[in-house]
Amino acid sequence: MAINLQKGQRISLEKSNGSKLQSVCVGINWGAIEKKGLFGFGVTKEAVDLDASCALFDDAKNLIDVVYFGNLRSKDGAVQHSGDDLTGDMDGDDGLDNEVITLDLSRLNPAVNYVAFVxxxxxxxxxxxxxxxxxxxxxxxxxxxxxVYATYDIGHSKDFAGHVSMVMGVFYKKNAEWKFNAIGEPTRDRKLEETVKTVSQNYL
Known part of the structure; x- marks a missing residue:
């Protein structure tokens, strides 16, 4: 049964049968913006380009690698990005993820202690x-x-209005066990590099 993640909730990566998750996917699904036409007639769709990215840090919070639309695979091969979606769902929610980042915890560089998704x-x-x-x-x-291990709704909260970047969550290693922290916090950053810096300063 899936856990409905709440903001700030920490969970261990253990399935219902007690086994640990080794290979997980983080999928992002979003829709295009609807705009009413002139004098309220008709509806037009505005494409939305959201970018899911993954930053890997060591125990000292030093950045090791970043996986994003311009670098679809981590150096160790443990993290892979499905590719850049430039529009979002143009015809309503199709139920499919627009971008997916796959994380194989068993292949991660042993030096990696934090895997942040922004x-x-x-x-x-x-x-x-x-x-x-x-x-x-x-x-x-x-x-x-x-x-489905967990879901986290980020589209129905007034907290995100006025923001263009956010920290979704962080996988972290504690006592040799991986856990997940559902952060769900918007940031004041405009670009990926700034968001990655914010993660290292505030969320690890």
Whole structure:
């Protein structure tokens, strides 16, 4: 059964049968912005380019690697990005993730202690104007969902209005066990590099 993550909640990466998750996917699903036409007639769709990214840090909070639309694979091969989605769902929620980052914990460089997931609005479109946006963590592949482990709704909160970047959550290693912290905090950053710096300063 999936856990509905709440902001600030920490969970251990253990499945319902007691086994540990090794390979997980973090999927982002979002919709295009609807705009009413002149004098209220008709509706037009404005493409939304959200970018899911992953930053890897060591125990001393030094940045080791960043996986994003311009670098789709980590050096150790443990993290892979499905590719850049430039529009979002143009015809309503199709239930599919627009971008997926796959994380194989067993292949991670042993020096990695934190794996942070962030979201940036590439064109500077305000999160508060996007009709829906959610994150889900599941076992499987970008094209096959075996078991949804957790879901986290980031599109229905006034906290995100006026912001174009956020920290979704951080996987972290404690006593040789991986856990997940659902952060869900908007930041004042405009670009990915700034968001990664904010993560290292405030969320590890």
């Amino acid at each position: 979201l940036n609005s590439f064109r500077g479109q305000d999160f508060g104007t996007i009709p829906f946006a959610s994150i889900r963590i599941y076992e499987g592949t970008p094209k096959r969902v075996n078991e």
